[in-house]
Amino acid sequence: METKKAAIIYQSKRGTTQKYAAEIAFYLKKKGIESKVTSVQKFNSNDIAAVDYIFFGCWTSGLFFILQHPDKEWIQFAKTLSQNLTAKTALFTTYKIRTGSMFRNMKKYLQGKTHEAKLQLQSRNGELTEFNKNLIDLFVD
Numbered sequence: 001m002e003t004k005k006a007a008i009i010y011q012s013k014r015g016t017t018q019k020y021a022a023e024i025a026f027y028l029k030k031k032g033i034e035s036k037v038t039s040v041q042k043f044n045s046n047d048i049a050a051v052d053y054i055f056f057g058c059w060t061s062g063l064f065f066i067l068q069h070p071d072k073e074w075i076q077f078a079k080t081l082s083q084n085l086t087a088k089t090a091l092f093t094t095y096k097i098r099t100g101s102m103f104r105n106m107k108k109y110l111q112g113k114t115h116e117a118k119l120q121l122q123s124r125n126g127e128l129t130e131f132n133k134n135l136i137d138l139f140v141d
């Protein structure tokens with residue numbers, strides 16, 4: 001069987017979401033899935049050509065209790081995605097208080113470009129919990 005591939009694309013201001021992206025890649029590697037981790041700034045459309053999974057990540061921006069949304073730089077990145085991407089899609093974010101409308105808004109910007117995200121991962125400190133790992137197991141099966 002061919003090795004499965006994942007693209008993990010993140011936006012991070014202070015490094016927490018970058019760490020989370022790396023943790024996801026590390027876990028996928030243990031499961032035999034090869035990942036390429038890229039920031040939205042360095043993203044190139046070749047990064048998502050011929051991958052089985054795409055993980056889109058962004059830090060949670062908002063008013064802490066309400067109105068969570070991806071950062072405008074991430075929105076800009078989502079707008080540049082033109083393909084009808086066939087890879088299975090996952091979302092991830094880091095936050096402090098609550099993610100609220102974050103995933104709903106990320107999905108809004110990806111609508112019509114990717115398959116609807118079947119996995120949503122969140123973390124306060126960028127660590128991948130056992131619960132997160134179990135969700136990934138179900139997602140990649």
Ligand SMILES: Cc1cc2nc3c(=O)[nH]c(=O)nc-3n(C[C@H](O)[C@H](O)[C@H](O)COP(=O)(O)O)c2cc1C
Pocket residue numbers: 011012013014015016017018059060061062063064065066067068094095096097098099124
């Ligand atoms: C301007 C600003 C707005 C934020 N809004 C929220 C919010 O609405 N909800 C929340 O839980 N965390 C919020 N946070 C916390 C960040 O989402 C959190 O610290 C995140 O892990 C930062 O990721 P990064 O280290 O990858 O930049 C906010 C942080 C900043 C700087």
